[in-house]
Amino acid sequence: MSEDLYQEALVAMAKSGIGAGRLEAPDGTATADNPLCGDRVTVDVRMDGGRVRELAHKTRGCLLTQAAAACVADHVPGMDADDAASLAEAVRRWLAGEGDPPAGLEIMEPVRAVRSRHECVLIAYEALRDALGNAGTSR
Amino acid sequence: MSEDLYQEALVAMAKSGIGAGRLEAPDGTATADNPLCGDRVTVDVRMDGGRVRELAHKTRGCLLTQAAAACVADHVPGMDADDAASLAEAVRRWLAGEGDPPAGLEIMEPVRAVRSRHECVLIAYEALRDALGNAGTSR
Amino acid sequence: MSLAPGRPLRARFPIFAAMSGQPFHYLDNGATGQIVDVAADALLGFETRSRANVKRGVYGLADAATVAFDKARASMAAFLGAGSSEEIVFTSGTTMALNIVAHGLAGELRPGDRIVSSVLEHHSNIVPWQLVAGPAGAVVRAIPATGEGRLDLDALAAMVDERTRIVSVTHVSNVTGAVSDIARIRALAPDAILVVDGAQRAPHGPLDVQAMGCDFYALSSHKMFGPTGAGVLWGRGERLDALPPFLGGGEMIRRVSFDGTSYARPPHRFEAGTPPIGPVLGMAAAARWLMQQDWSAWAAHEKRLGERLLNGLAAIDGVRVHGPQGLQERLGIVAFEVDGVHAHDVCQMLGDRGVCLRGGHHCAQPLMERFDVAATARASLAPYSDADDVDALLQGLPEVIGRLR
């Protein structure tokens, strides 16, 4: 089962480093913790009207968390802010068994079967949602 | 089993009313509760040096509690205060299976087998012990 | 799927096979129900064949335990009619659930604030409020009971004022069986936080806490045919969100440091430490089973038996029932007093005949005082009770009275 979980595409994504780092003076920033293991993702966003212009993340986490954060950085810039903020709920529902994977998460299909790892994927999206919430006031 | 428990001697003792009532201006007085059922025994004592001169009890309780209170009233007057105060512990130990019954409690032998009724017997002796404790200061 | 109540149902309750061969008339369901087979299986299955701690491990056994625990939460949410699983806090029982609410709300109390409990309450719904009211300078007041052992809601109407912050009442009295009119209480105290003690109601079928209009609801597994050691606190989402943590420990935190600690979201915020996993899984199995039953048939059965019991007791000289006359807005919980014979002695002698009754104050001393009795005997019915049980009580009682009075 874990052989599926840790398929090459996922490991590659996790190690890609896409979006790793911090933004200077971001419009919004937020941190999400995984209370189970202490993992943590901080997402910074810079906005452009109602769109996400730039995004960076600082991630301390397992391969799943790293891959999810890279996936956020890969797909979110350019998106409408409300659409991006709604991804957290979409990911939660997808993990719970409903609907299709949000863009980029196809490589995480096998995680759905492992309940204890759902948070690993989710926290990057929660940090994104909360960062957009913060940015909202400065939009 | 209860047929043994409620043998005639016990029922008679419970209904005897020995010592029922209150003393006026006692040297010591104390109340003990049975938290399980709300039963309650109040014991009043009048002392004579180191001895119990007079004793009365006000009892709200089941036949076992009534019989135990009557038994206290029957046997304690005339006793040395320290001996009387130690009865509570002796009764507790006897109920737990150690030693002989304190005077008068022979009729309660079958109670030892019924754990949930031990407090019914004990509280009269606890009220006695505490009443003597109170009287101690005025001895 | 639904079994007929009474004797046929006993096939699902292992105690009856274990006690076969001796007279066994279990009428102490108010104290604890008997466990249903699916609850025992879930409990033992977890403990002996698939045990791992929940919410933490990633290996197969641990992940499966976490999945089962999540499913238990969803089952209890369905049983209670909760808005979401996140509103279900697992506790060790009703008492703990009520303590979590009372201590959690303590910080909101100001001197002179009022908490309204009632004379009908179990001590679990009195003492926690007294414990928190004292230090806060708040006052605990009690809705009086009517002569037949119901909440006196006219009196409540006169009691509620703008200082009334919390109203906490039982859904069903564990002494008189009276069912409280929660909707009316909600209407009488629209601004108060409404807490309902559901310990005695839960064994009588699925609930709809949202329709009821309360803010918190508490129940115990062992009274609803699940294992001992588990219970639920339900809280309306926004109420639970606003409640500070009560117990500290693992699982309830977000981040811990000696510089300052932050807490997890509900329900985890209120679930400190390793939960009673086996009991919780058993409780959820019992709840799922209860949801499959034909509750109109079961309620009719309880009503029939309750009437037989009430009528039978009324016909025995010197027996006085404390509680409502009929079975309207009342469940099959019947407390009675025997002239000149103490409840403990009654229960002891009936116990020899296999009739299991509770005697005492039933953890409801204020109500005992209201009735001016030290103790009563109580018979409480369950869906597996039948007419033989009731008749064993009704036949035994006159003999006991004759022997002891």
Added chain:
Amino acid sequence: MSLAPGRPLRARFPIFAAMSGQPFHYLDNGATGQIVDVAADALLGFETRSRANVKRGVYGLADAATVAFDKARASMAAFLGAGSSEEIVFTSGTTMALNIVAHGLAGELRPGDRIVSSVLEHHSNIVPWQLVAGPAGAVVRAIPATGEGRLDLDALAAMVDERTRIVSVTHVSNVTGAVSDIARIRALAPDAILVVDGAQRAPHGPLDVQAMGCDFYALSSHKMFGPTGAGVLWGRGERLDALPPFLGGGEMIRRVSFDGTSYARPPHRFEAGTPPIGPVLGMAAAARWLMQQDWSAWAAHEKRLGERLLNGLAAIDGVRVHGPQGLQERLGIVAFEVDGVHAHDVCQMLGDRGVCLRGGHHCAQPLMERFDVAATARASLAPYSDADDVDALLQGLPEVIGRLR
């Protein structure tokens, strides 16, 4: 009576039969132990064949339950080396036990008072103290950890002053396995109330809390091969006598009235509501069984396995153990970090090979910060562990590292 540790012992633990046919190397005993057969029998026997509520009923089943509950108290007193059964408070686990002490002592705290916890503690022995210190204006300080993950008792010596009211430390670290020198702590803080978290120590054999010199001791059933849902708070007689109640409810009272309530004596004062009867009876059965074992043989076994594990890990490139070097004053709990591979990923992949490890912060975030790691993997041994379990870990780990790094 005593069984040889390792494989022979597995006959007594039903999980191994249930998992036979698949690789199963259970090395997560620090999170929860597996249940021993006598504990499962006591639990199921009560729940399905002899269930009644305790401390209240007089009919045969209820009286037998009360007797069994009393016996369980005596067994736990013997296991702990308590002065009397009255010093044993049944709880739902270690977390609840520590909360009862912390909240119970809250009233004694004055602004500026100090509570000393440690960097090694489980969150259960940090957060309750933070919760009570804040409102009282008291301060929680932490004994630092040495580089190898022990309590730095020299630092404690410098920390204790006349404002130090409470010292609360773990007997055995759930991360490093380090055993605390309780006697020395007692000597360093002779006037403080000394609370010991025994959750990780209890599975390693009977205790002598009186000789240890502490005032309170907490443990969990599920870690000592009993059921989930029970635990013990032991308190020295006079300390327990002086402790006010924390949870309100049934069973913990003497007299309840809306004019004022008085409380029962210990241990009942601290046991509000229906206790987790089945879990308690199971825990006591486990404790009696543990007392019959040959603990010198079992400790030697644990030491041998622990050494095999530590040596094996030391030989794997990029693996770093956080904890004391050898097995002196240390139990078989081994946390390690793998360079460049996250603990969750290690545990997930080993889980597929049937190797059950815990990955994460182990509810000990301050210690993780001390070690400057987010998470570690942890292997924790039990008497039924054997060399195969250790070897499965040692063989699997390099493969996992190769795959993920």
